[in-house]
Amino acid sequence: MKLFMGVAVAAMLIATPVLAQTAGETTATSPTPIPPSTCGALLPAPTLPDGATASRSDMDTANTTYTAWAEAYRQVIVCRHAEAQALRTQTDARVLEHNAAVEALNTATTTWEADVAEYNARPANRRR
Known part of the structure; x- marks a missing residue:
C-alpha cells in the first residue's frame, strides 16, 4: 500500500507546478528554431537615389520602385500578423487544455490518496 501512496504523491508533485502556468508564461528552455513563415520573405x-542630386526621372522611377516594394512588404507583414494570431490562438487553447488535464490529474490523485488513507485506516488493513 505504501507503493500506491508513493506513486500517487509522485504524480501530485510532478503535476502541481505546471498547473500554475498560464498562457502568457514561458519556460527557460533553449530556443527552438522558428518554422519558416508561409507568407514569403521580407x-x-x-x-x-539621393534626393539632393537625383533628377526628376530618377525620383519618379524610385517612387514607383519604392511604392511597389512597400506594398509587397506590407502584405507580408499583414500575413505574418495573421500567422502569429492563429498560433497565439492555438497556443492559448493548448495551454487551457493542458491546465484542465493537470487539474483532472490532481483531482484524481487527491481522491486516490483519500481512498488509500481510508483503506489504510480500516483495522483489518493495518500492518501488525
Missing part, C-alpha cells in the same frame, strides 16, 4: 528596401 525583402530589403530598395536602394533609392
Whole structure:
C-alpha cells in the first residue's frame, strides 16, 4: 500500500507546478528554431537615389520602385500578423487544455490518496 501512496504523491508533485502556468508564461528552455513563415520573405528596401542630386526621372522611377516594394512588404507583414494570431490562438487553447488535464490529474490523485488513507485506516488493513 505504501507503493500506491508513493506513486500517487509522485504524480501530485510532478503535476502541481505546471498547473500554475498560464498562457502568457514561458519556460527557460533553449530556443527552438522558428518554422519558416508561409507568407514569403521580407525583402530589403530598395536602394533609392539621393534626393539632393537625383533628377526628376530618377525620383519618379524610385517612387514607383519604392511604392511597389512597400506594398509587397506590407502584405507580408499583414500575413505574418495573421500567422502569429492563429498560433497565439492555438497556443492559448493548448495551454487551457493542458491546465484542465493537470487539474483532472490532481483531482484524481487527491481522491486516490483519500481512498488509500481510508483503506489504510480500516483495522483489518493495518500492518501488525
